[in-house]
Amino acid sequence: MSVDLTLKIGGEAGQGMQTIGYVLSKTLARGGFHLFANQDYMSRIRGGHNFFQIRVKEEPVYALSEEVDILIALDKATVKIHRPELKEKGVIIFDGEQIDISPKKPHLLSVPLERLAREEGGNKLFSNSVAVGAALGVLDYRFDILAQVLKEVFGRRGEETVQNNVKAARAGYDFTRENYKDSQVSPLQSGKGNKKMLISGNEALSLGAMAAGCKFMAAYPMTPSTGIITYLAGKAREFGLVAEQAEDEIAAINMAIGASFAGVRAMVATSGGGFSLMVEALGLVGMTETPLVIIEAQRPGPSTGLPTRTAQADLEFVLHASQGEFPRAIFAPATAEDAFWSVVKAFNLAEKYQVPVIIMSDQHLADSYSTCHKFDLRKVKIERGIISDTELTKIKDYKRHRFTPSGISPRAFPSQKGRIVITDSDEHDEDGHLTEDLEMGKKMVQKRLKKIEALATEIEPPQVYPHENAQIILIGWGSTYGALREAVDILIDQGVDVSLMHFQEIWPFPTQLVTSILSKAKQSFCVENNATGQLARIIRAETGRKVTGKILKFDGRPFSSQYIIKELKKKKG
Amino acid sequence: MVTIDDYQGQVTAWCPGCGDFGILQALKKALVNLKLEPHQVLIVSGIGQASKLPHYMRCNTFNGLHGRILPVATGAKVANQELVVIGVGGDGDNYGEGGNHFLHAIRRNIDITLLVHNNKVYGLTKGQASPTSDPAFVTKVQPGGVVSSSFNPLSLAISQDAGFVSRGWSGDIDHLSWLIKQAIQHKGFSLVDTLQPCVTFNKKNTYRWYKERVYKLAEEYDPTDRLAAFERAQEWGDRIPIGIFYRKQKPTFEDQLAGLKKGPLFRQKLDPSQLKPLLETLS
Ligand SMILES: Cc1ncc(C[n+]2csc(CCOP(=O)(O)OP(=O)(O)O)c2C)c(N)n1
Ligand code: SF4
Ligand SMILES: [Mg+2]
Numbered sequence: 115m116s117v118d119l120t121l122k123i124g125g126e127a128g129q130g131m132q133t134i135g136y137v138l139s140k141t142l143a144r145g146g147f148h149l150f151a152n153q154d155y156m157s158r159i160r161g162g163h164n165f166f167q168i169r170v171k172e173e174p175v176y177a178l179s180e181e182v183d184i185l186i187a188l189d190k191a192t193v194k195i196h197r198p199e200l201k202e203k204g205v206i207i208f209d210g211e212q213i214d215i216s217p218k219k220p221h222l223l224s225v226p227l228e229r230l231a232r233e234e235g236g237n238k239l240f241s242n243s244v245a246v247g248a249a250l251g252v253l254d255y256r257f258d259i260l261a262q263v264l265k266e267v268f269g270r271r272g273e274e275t276v277q278n279n280v281k282a283a284r285a286g287y288d289f290t291r292e293n294y295k296d297s298q299v300s301p302l303q304s305g306k307g308n309k310k311m312l313i314s315g316n317e318a319l320s321l322g323a324m325a326a327g328c329k330f331m332a333a334y335p336m337t338p339s340t341g342i343i344t345y346l347a348g349k350a351r352e353f354g355l356v357a358e359q360a361e362d363e364i365a366a367i368n369m370a371i372g373a374s375f376a377g378v379r380a381m382v383a384t385s386g387g388g389f390s391l392m393v394e395a396l397g398l399v400g401m402t403e404t405p406l407v408i409i410e411a412q413r414p415g416p417s418t419g420l421p422t423r424t425a426q427a428d429l430e431f432v433l434h435a436s437q438g439e440f441p442r443a444i445f446a447p448a449t450a451e452d453a454f455w456s457v458v459k460a461f462n463l464a465e466k467y468q469v470p471v472i473i474m475s476d477q478h479l480a481d482s483y484s485t486c487h488k489f490d491l492r493k494v495k496i497e498r499g500i501i502s503d504t505e506l507t508k509i510k511d512y513k514r515h516r517f518t519p520s521g522i523s524p525r526a527f528p529s530q531k532g533r534i535v536i537t538d539s540d541e542h543d544e545d546g547h548l549t550e551d552l553e554m555g556k557k558m559v560q561k562r563l564k565k566i567e568a569l570a571t572e573i574e575p576p577q578v579y580p581h582e583n584a585q586i587i588l589i590g591w592g593s594t595y596g597a598l599r600e601a602v603d604i605l606i607d608q609g610v611d612v613s614l615m616h617f618q619e620i621w622p623f624p625t626q627l628v629t630s631i632l633s634k635a636k637q638s639f640c641v642e643n644n645a646t647g648q649l650a651r652i653i654r655a656e657t658g659r660k661v662t663g664k665i666l667k668f669d670g671r672p673f674s675s676q677y678i679i680k681e682l683k684k685k686k687g
Numbered sequence: 688m689v690t691i692d693d694y695q696g697q698v699t700a701w702c703p704g705c706g707d708f709g710i711l712q713a714l715k716k717a718l719v720n721l722k723l724e725p726h727q728v729l730i731v732s733g734i735g736q737a738s739k740l741p742h743y744m745r746c747n748t749f750n751g752l753h754g755r756i757l758p759v760a761t762g763a764k765v766a767n768q769e770l771v772v773i774g775v776g777g778d779g780d781n782y783g784e785g786g787n788h789f790l791h792a793i794r795r796n797i798d799i800t801l802l803v804h805n806n807k808v809y810g811l812t813k814g815q816a817s818p819t820s821d822p823a824f825v826t827k828v829q830p831g832g833v834v835s836s837s838f839n840p841l842s843l844a845i846s847q848d849a850g851f852v853s854r855g856w857s858g859d860i861d862h863l864s865w866l867i868k869q870a871i872q873h874k875g876f877s878l879v880d881t882l883q884p885c886v887t888f889n890k891k892n893t894y895r896w897y898k899e900r901v902y903k904l905a906e907e908y909d910p911t912d913r914l915a916a917f918e919r920a921q922e923w924g925d926r927i928p929i930g931i932f933y934r935k936q937k938p939t940f941e942d943q944l945a946g947l948k949k950g951p952l953f954r955q956k957l958d959p960s961q962l963k964p965l966l967e968t969l970s
Contacts, residue, residue, distance in 0.1 A: 327957025372762025
């Protein structure tokens with residue numbers, strides 16, 4: 115039987131679920147498994163209820179499951195909240211000497227986490243490592259992989275800390291192997307598959323920016339985008355880049371625009387609230403034709419909303435943000451691996467077409483870890499769309515906004531002798547000087563909009579899986595991919611004639627392909643993490659076609675395949 | 688040899704007699720004096736009468752949004768330290784809409800010069816009060832007179848230990864041009880707040896009004912004494928001082944950025960293969 119295992123670690127904020135989760139994930143990925151891991155946390159530093167969930171399979175996996183095999187409960191609430199999710203053969207690991215859970219029921223496996231931590235590590239702080247060891251003991255997993263991962267994760271804190279963690283983990287591991295011999299959870303034999311990367315959406319977006327040669331990034335901290343500036347700031351010295359915490363999002367985007375104008379690849383990252391503040395400058399990007407990459411990591415709104423939860427409710431806002439009309443591109447990566455490549459492409463398009471490119475992330479993508487093959491850096495192509503110095507010297511009279519057949523003007527940077535570069539947020543002439551000549555204004559609007567034609571040809575049409583001729587089409591965008599794809603696989607197994615049409619690049623809208631696919635399908639359903647079906651509206655506006663129905667979820671949590679299947683069965687009639 | 692003519696720009700659209708003309712002349716003079724060529728200079732401006740200035744000269748120009756001069760200038764300077772970056776805009780631009788950026792530019796101490804045309808009114812939008820308007824100043828939007836107190840950019844900058852704090856007067860072009868030159872030469876954030884009559888909308892702070900009051904800080908004045916500078920910055924009314932109020936050499940933002948140790952950002956080669964070792968650590 116193929117592996118499909120879910121581990122969940124729950125407790126209060128501050129109990130270190132994230133570290134346990136990360137260590138477990140890394141250890142399992144090392145063993146050759148694919149996994150998808152996600153944290154569910156509250157917007158607080160202590161208390162409350164948080165959990166980290168890991169789903170392990172032998173094939174690629176991009177979604178969570180609603181059913182749990184191993185639950186590590188660091189507090190009593192976790193047992194109460196998550197016991198219903200436990201599979202028949204599942205197990206709950208908890209510290210019976212610390213938390214009293216009565217009546218005793220099957221599935222409960224008390225491990226003296228604190229006592230073992232003190233005895234083996236010398237401090238109760240090591241109880242999380244005992245818990246990790248205990249979980250892997252239940253799975254009869256290779257301990258040496260865990261020991262190596264602990265060494266890497268805690269190495270910075272010194273050899274003694276590493277050793278204490280390893281000892282504590284070993285104690286937990288041995289404990290469950292000795293005391294839980296009748297475990298019904300299938301053991302996990304590692305060793306299959308090659309070495310994979312374990313990476314979160316935010317890490318992938320950051321790495322994509324670095325690979326693309328982003329040299330300037332500015333942001334104002336806002337969950338769930340903060341991980342990006344944090345990551346880049348940590349690499350600033352080594353990779354020669356600047357990640358600046360601006361005084362506000364307005365400053366952040368204007369700084370990035372200044373840096374881009376002066377010749378470097380620049381980016382901002384924020385969430386919906388911060389993006390709202392950036393909107394005027396988004397128009398500035400459009401008007402001055404200054405390339406910029408914007409990452410918009412969505413969370414439920416409006417206003418402050420739910421800071422640590424997920425949503426896909428900003429699509430229409432991002433699509434229409436700013437006064438006036440100008441070209442933009444909108445991407446919505448499906449997985450962390452996609453996120454990496456989408457940033458690389460975003461920088462190329464932004465510079466080639468001198469437009470803003472917005473990458474729609476969300477809390478689910480940003481914070482989830484998944485395994486993928488190591489990025490092939492040779493495939494990273496950098497196309498800057500800048501005119502070379504030799505070409506420049508041939509231009510006698512350099513004009514930053516010169517009219518051309520494609521609408522794309524020669525882009526040069528300030529500071530080179532023999533030319534000056536002028537641009538303006540006011541409507542301007544070819545030189546970049548402000549103008550109130552209305553004929554000129556009209557021509558400039560046309561020039562800028564002209565760029566859409568070629569830009570549209572660069573857009574990757576939605577992925578259709580497994581084929582275009584299914585009776586039912588499920589439609590999604592961005593981070594819902596994993597749950598959708600799994601739902602389609604399960605439904606096909608059950609004999610339903612269904613396919614998935616999934617958008618990773620939404621704008622300019624791939625009208626032709628979408629129209630043709632929808633015209634073949636009997637029924638179509640938009641599956642979105644919002645309350646009104648924003649993609650459905652865009653599809654209607656662009657293709658004139660109305661989807662049959664919508665499967666929506668706006669409770670701040672991501673989709674699971676089970677949820678999609680359940681809702682589809684209700685709706686498809 | 689660079690001359691004033693090299694900086695010849697578009698035809699101006701300012702009212703005849705506007706103080707902006709004096710500032711334009713002084714700026715050009717300072718740049719020529721520093722032997723800077725137009726391609727070495729970037730002016731970042733906002734929106735307002737003042738912010739139209741770069742169109743009336745000839746050099747690299749980013750005429751951005753109202754109030755957002757300093758962030759754009761900051762980004763450009765971080766990307767290319769070889770550019771001389773000058774922010775130009777009005778009192779509304781810099782102390783109203785962009786007030787927050789003013790505070791943080793001081794904190795960062797990035798090596799740019801901020802030239803504020805302080806006409807104590809919103810010129811472009813036809814005469815509303817600005818943050819620096821004198822109390823009781825009457826406008827169509829403030830028919831009963833301004834009730835808020837007048838923002839004092841100099842005392843704010845000194846209180847925050849800005850490295851170069853000065854005030855110029857558009858009626859004294861030689862002095863203003865000297866000030867701008869000093870400001871550009873200063874390494875770090877430099878403020879040149881310039882008294883500028885708006886002949887159309889400010890009938891209070893007129894040429895005559897200023898001429899009767901403006902005086903230059905004396906030769907003996909010590910601009911390194913922060914408390915004295917703060918005290919002098921409070922002087923407003925019968926006598927109005929101009930000159931360099933305060934200066935202090937401090938490390939600049941660019942000097943301290945770890946990411947710039949490898950050289951200016953815009954000169955760095957983009958090489959994806961550099962990431963290889965980093966990817967190793969993720970598996
Ligand atoms: C976001 C935004 N709000 C308002 C305006 C309108 N506006 C343009 S200039 C200006 C004030 C100009 O005053 P100041 O900055 O002092 O420049 P001056 O015209 O006096 O030189 C205003 C309110 C604008 N362009 N953008
Ligand atoms: S309105 Fe005032 S500031 Fe504007 S150009 Fe006329 S005089 Fe100068
Ligand atoms: Mg003004």
